[in-house]
Amino acid sequence: xxxxxxxxxxxxxxxxxxxxxxxxxxxxxxxxxxxxxxxxxxxxxxxxxxxxxxxxxxxxxxxxxxxxxxxxxxxxxxxxxxxxxxxxxxxxxxxxxxxxxxxxxxxxxxxxxxxxxxxxxxxxxxxxxxxxxxxxxxxxxxxxxxxxxxxxxxxxxxxxxxxxxxxxxxxxxxxxxxxxxxxxxxxxxxxxxxxxxxxxxxxxxxxxxxxxxxxxxxxxxxxxxxxxxxxxxxxxxxxxxxxxxxxxx
Ligand SMILES: N[C@@H]1[C@@H](O)[C@H](O)[C@@H](COP(=O)(O)O)O[C@@H]1O
Numbered sequence: 001x002x003x004x005x006x007x008x009x010x011x012x013x014x015x016x017x018x019x020x021x022x023x024x025x026x027x028x029x030x031x032x033x034x035x036x037x038x039x040x041x042x043x044x045x046x047x048x049x050x051x052x053x054x055x056x057x058x059x060x061x062x063x064x065x066x067x068x069x070x071x072x073x074x075x076x077x078x079x080x081x082x083x084x085x086x087x088x089x090x091x092x093x094x095x096x097x098x099x100x101x102x103x104x105x106x107x108x109x110x111x112x113x114x115x116x117x118x119x120x121x122x123x124x125x126x127x128x129x130x131x132x133x134x135x136x137x138x139x140x141x142x143x144x145x146x147x148x149x150x151x152x153x154x155x156x157x158x159x160x161x162x163x164x165x166x167x168x169x170x171x172x173x174x175x176x177x178x179x180x181x182x183x184x185x186x187x188x189x190x191x192x193x194x195x196x197x198x199x200x201x202x203x204x205x206x207x208x209x210x211x212x213x214x215x216x217x218x219x220x221x222x223x224x225x226x227x228x229x230x231x232x233x234x235x236x237x238x239x240x241x242x243x244x245x246x247x248x249x
Contacts, residue, residue, distance in 0.1 A: 033128065
């Protein structure tokens with residue numbers, strides 16, 4: 001595990017975009033796992049900036065997102081479908097059939113989970129998975145207590161997660177109570193993982209990810225067992241981490 005410490009959100013976003021862009025240009029990524037939330041917004045902005053400056057084409061690349069809210073159609077402005085369109089897809093040369101997210105509006109949610117898991121397998125698995133982290137150590141929408149053996153599944157969101165994500169909605173009552181998420185096992189099968197964290201609200205989760213015993217009560221602890229993971233985090237997110245454990249920028 002490599003931990004790269006950077007000054008702030010802006011540096012984290014730039015460093016992460018360079019990291020991914022290099023892998024894209026060198027054709028090390030065919031299938032890219034995408035994340036949402038506030039953390040990767042700067043990363044997508046920087047990635048778009050690099051894309052516009054260079055001559056890289058997304059032709060041949062497929063994207064798969066970690067999760068989507070249940071009950072929101074792909075057109076809903078709060079859906080992760082719209083988030084991806086707004087922050088990345090509309091700015092790059094990628095077609096609709098190259099981008100994949102779980103369908104939170106599917107009639108048969110169980111079947112949708114199976115379809116999504118199979119799709120990832122058929123694409124050949126994820127080459128690089130981008131991750132954020134929840135304050136309670138959740139990854140994707142895998143809340144504390146989720147089995148480490150889980151595949152794509154429907155989750156009941158905790159009150160804490162709904163509250164943390166309420167800032168993106170007009171009214172907190174609009175925050176869905178469920179989501180479809182890649183499971184922990186789905187995420188762990190990714191060949192490479194890049195986790196981003198910014199702000200003091202994430203310090204405890206990063207501390208637990210690095211030092212706690214690997215246990216389902218903190219989903220992110222499983223990442224200690226991933227063979228190829230890089231964490232890019234800012235000073236505030238790393239404030240509980242001893243200096244020798246970071247590769248300083
Ligand atoms: N499903 C997402 C996660 O993928 C994300 O990592 C987390 C943290 O979000 P933020 O980056 O906004 O703090 O929020 C949501 O729960």
